Amino acid sequence: MPQPGTLVDALGSFRFAVEINGITQAMFDECTGLEGKTEVFEYKEGGLNNHSHKLPGPVTFSNITLKWGMTEDSAMWDWYNRVITKKDKSAELRPVSIVQYNSTHVEVQRWNLTGAFPVKWTGPSFNAAQSNNAVNSMELAFGELTFVKRA
Numbered sequence: 407m408p409q410p411g412t413l414v415d416a417l418g419s420f421r422f423a424v425e426i427n428g429i430t431q432a433m434f435d436e437c438t439g440l441e442g443k444t445e446v447f448e449y450k451e452g453g454l455n456n457h458s459h460k461l462p463g464p465v466t467f468s469n470i471t472l473k474w475g476m477t478e479d480s481a482m483w484d485w486y487n488r489v490i491t492k493k494d495k496s497a498e499l500r501p502v503s504i505v506q507y508n509s510t511h512v513e514v515q516r517w518n519l520t521g522a523f524p525v526k527w528t529g530p531s532f533n534a535a536q537s538n539n540a541v542n543s544m545e546l547a548f549g550e551l552t553f554v555k556r557a
Contacts, residue, residue, distance in 0.1 A: 421507040424472060426485075426500050426522075435541070436473040437504055440517060442466070442551060469525060469545045470504070476530050476540035486524040486544060499523050502546060515555045519548035 424434050445463035474482075489498045502522040508514050525547045530540035 421509070421511070423505045423507070425503040425505060434472050434474045437470060439468045439470045439545075440504065441468040443468070467548065467551050469547050470502075470519065470522075471543060471545050473541055473543045476542050482524075482542065482544055483527065486527045489523050495523065502548065513556050515553065518552045518554065519546070519550070520552070521549035522546045523548075 422434075422437060423430050424437060442465055444465050447461045447463045449459040449461060451459060472482075485498065485500075489495055492498065499521040500523065502519040503516050504519075505513055505516045523546065524544050526543075526545035528543040530542060532540070
């Protein structure tokens, strides 16, 4: 922890990587949806009419959306295609990590997703009147999330 009065630079949201199976698969332009939500159980106690107890329940995580500029590499599409075509999809569950770096490209924290698999793929939009890059998008569902802060 920095000393009081010490200025600390905020971490940039543009210095990140996505690892799939421990390997940086592609250079992603955007990663959104990193969100967890805890269900709240409300318990009304008999004879206590001025308030109720609120207790934490199960946690759910939203899907992660990755966007990247289209290249000739089809690894992400191939993964999605295996998930939608294979009878036994369990072999396609992958560990995925979203890794954030500081300004000197040193890893400072990561979010590890367990049992991730693609649930939606969106191909590029084409428009001959514009010179934008073609962008793919893939949505990933996963079972568990852990956060790791590097010292």
